[in-house]
Amino acid sequence: xxxxxxxxxxxxxxxxxxxxxxxxxxxxxxxxxxxxxxxxxxxxxxxxxxxxxxxxxxxxxxxxxxxxxxxxxxxxxxxxxxxxxxxxxxxxxxxxxxxxxxxxxxxxxxxxxxx
Amino acid sequence: xxxxxxxxxxxxxxxxxxxxxxxxxxxxxxxxxxxxxxxxxxxxxxxxxxxxxxxxxxxxxxxxxxxxxxxxxxxxxxxxxxxxxxxxxxxxxxxxxxxxxxxxxxxxxxxxxxxxx
Numbered sequence: 438x439x440x441x442x443x444x445x446x447x448x449x450x451x452x453x454x455x456x457x458x459x460x461x462x463x464x465x466x467x468x469x470x471x472x473x474x475x476x477x478x479x480x481x482x483x484x485x486x487x488x489x490x491x492x493x494x495x496x497x498x499x500x501x502x503x504x505x506x507x508x509x510x511x512x513x514x515x516x517x518x519x520x521x522x523x524x525x526x527x528x529x530x531x532x533x534x535x536x537x538x539x540x541x542x543x544x545x546x547x548x549x550x551x552x
Numbered sequence: 553x554x555x556x557x558x559x560x561x562x563x564x565x566x567x568x569x570x571x572x573x574x575x576x577x578x579x580x581x582x583x584x585x586x587x588x589x590x591x592x593x594x595x596x597x598x599x600x601x602x603x604x605x606x607x608x609x610x611x612x613x614x615x616x617x618x619x620x621x622x623x624x625x626x627x628x629x630x631x632x633x634x635x636x637x638x639x640x641x642x643x644x645x646x647x648x649x650x651x652x653x654x655x656x657x658x659x660x661x662x663x664x665x666x667x668x669x
Contacts, residue, residue: 470656479556479643479659480597492654525595529657539647539655540587543597 439464441530441544449550450518458513458547462530468492469511470541471503472527480527486511487533515549523551554579554646558660565634566668572619573629573663575644583649586620586627587657590640600642603627605649634667641665 442461450456462469468487472480482495486505505511509530515522525548529541555578565571577586588600603611603620610618615635619628631638644660 468654470654472657474595479661480657482656482658485654485656487654493656495656527597529597540585540599540602541647541657542599543589545594545596548595 441466441528441542443526443528443544443547445547446545447548447550449552451552452518452520454518454551455514455516456518456549458515458526458528458549459510460513460528460530460544461510462528463542466530466532466542467509468531468533468539469505469509470529470531471511471513472529473497474525474527474546476524483513518551520551523549525549554581554584554648554658556644556646556658556660558642558644558663560663561661562664562666564666564668565631567634567636569634570630570632571634571665573631573642573644573665575627575629575660577625577627577644577646579625579646579648581648585647585649586618587645587647588616588618588627588629589643589645589659590638591643591662592637592640597643601629631665636667636669639665639667 470485471483474480484494489505500516525546528544531539531541586603615632641662645657
């Protein structure tokens with residue numbers, strides 16, 4: 438049973454560039470959430486996708502956008518990169534049931550460094 | 553908005569002993585879920601245990617158990633028979649029950665646990 442996978446594992450970009458991170462959910466899961474984790478801090482929720490639509494969004498600017506594909510995989514796009522965007526980006530997948538008993542399982546993350 | 557507080561930035565324990573990590577949260581919701589995740593140096597976030605607020609019985613998973621006090625909004629994690637592999641950052645997290653819109657995890661700042669041989 439494949440777990441959540443993310444690519445790439447590491448990425449180095451310069452200020453002003455754009456980046457795309459990818460996530461494949463755990464088998465059987467249909468919901469993908471993205472989190473940003475700065476060094477020494479807890480993860481912060483960016484947004485969640487279900488049925489190819491953004492369902493909830495955290496306090497992140499419009500430079501952060503996403504997409505979910507029919508196979509439930511997802512992309513996170515960040516435009517006009519800032520130094521402060523350097524972080525570990527975590528993808529989590531879950532299965533949305535009627536009772537919303539969603540337990541989120543995380544991928545290994547993508548480490549983004551902006552120079 | 554919900555907040556999660558972990559008041560112990562660092563803790564240490566001897567191998568085979570028991571340790572308890574503290575977590576408090578603030579919410580006006582009645583129906584929610586609480587989680588403990590561990591993040592070892594690899595930074596892979598791993599689910600340790602989950603508690604549903606409507607259940608009075610405390611959750612257990614092998615050596616891991618919780619003490620859930622809903623009125624006090626407290627959710628502590630007890631690790632019995634600590635092992636070297638338990639060394640990690642531990643995060644307490646809150647999720648509000650949502651029927652229609654999406655759900656998010658709200659994390660605390662974490663407690664770094666070190667298990668000493």
